[in-house]
Amino acid sequence: MEALKEKHLLKKGMHSTSTAEAKVVHLENRIEEMDQSLRYAGKLQQAILPHEDIFRNVFTDAFVFYEPKDFVGGDFYWIYEFENDVYIAVGDCTGHGVPGALITIAGNTILRQTIRTKGVSNPAKIMKILDHELSSLFNDNLTSGVHQDGMDIVFCKFNLESMQAQFCSAGRPLVLVRSGNLIEFKKSSFAIGYEVFGRKKYFETTPIKLKKGDQFYLFSDGYTDQFGGDNVKKFNRKRFRNLLQSISELKMTKQKEEIIHSFRNWKGIQEQIDDVTLLGVRI
DSSP states (O other), rough: OOHHHHHHHHHHHHHHHHHHHHHHHHHHOOOOOOOHHHHHHHHHHHHHOHHHHHHHHHSSSSEEEEESSSSSSSSEEEEEEEEEEEEEEEEEEEESHHHHHHHHHHHHHHHHHHTTTTOOHHHHHHHHHHHHHHHHHTTTTTTSSOOOEEEEEEEEETTTTTTTEEEEEEEHHHHHEEEEEEEEEOOOSSOOOOTTTOOOOOOOEEEEOOOOOOOOEESSSSTTTHHHHHTTTOOOHHHHHHHHHHTSOOOOOHHHHHHHHHHHHTTTSSOOSOOEEEEEEEE
């Protein structure tokens, strides 16, 4: 009788073990499927983003440093030529990964349609439309509450024939290096998409008279916010401005190398905390 009990318990244990192993295999397969899906989504997002050569074909020289934290990212960079104007932008969307990536695609599409279909060319007006369209996209079908999704974006318009430019900030600054001197156009307090209760959003277009050799830098906050160094601190804006100023005499391709080297050297063994995007163009 005791032998029968032991045999029954043994079979029960073997059954439990095989069930647990099957669950582990199932979970491993699901993780692998999700991993492959994210990798493919990252490739699709990369295909949507403009190639670095497009910027080089428009401007005297240019570079793009884009390094998402995950397979897909919440940053995007953008360029669009329409009539005699060139529009460029860098956006930093809510979060990173899949949620951020979805907002980047929406922002990319709205910007293009606003200029091409609606014929709007003033940067501040384009930002106002982007703000309205993105807010409507996330909130019109809600039965209650408000989605606080959106983006910070720096947006520029260039006319290289008249040597005139316009800039509009929606939560991100613009850096210009001219003859070795760094000029920072401050960020606005209003971002795109987020609800600002009790305050009316206001976006402003700033004109810029271009000079040959001007270098413009558009960027998300991933670079400056990265922790690293000997004391594990943020790279910070001051160190970032000093870096851009110190490499301004180099060609853009060499600048990119220095920027990547500086970032990875600073980060060291620390985990990357956010998506990183830095776009540089020379007039």
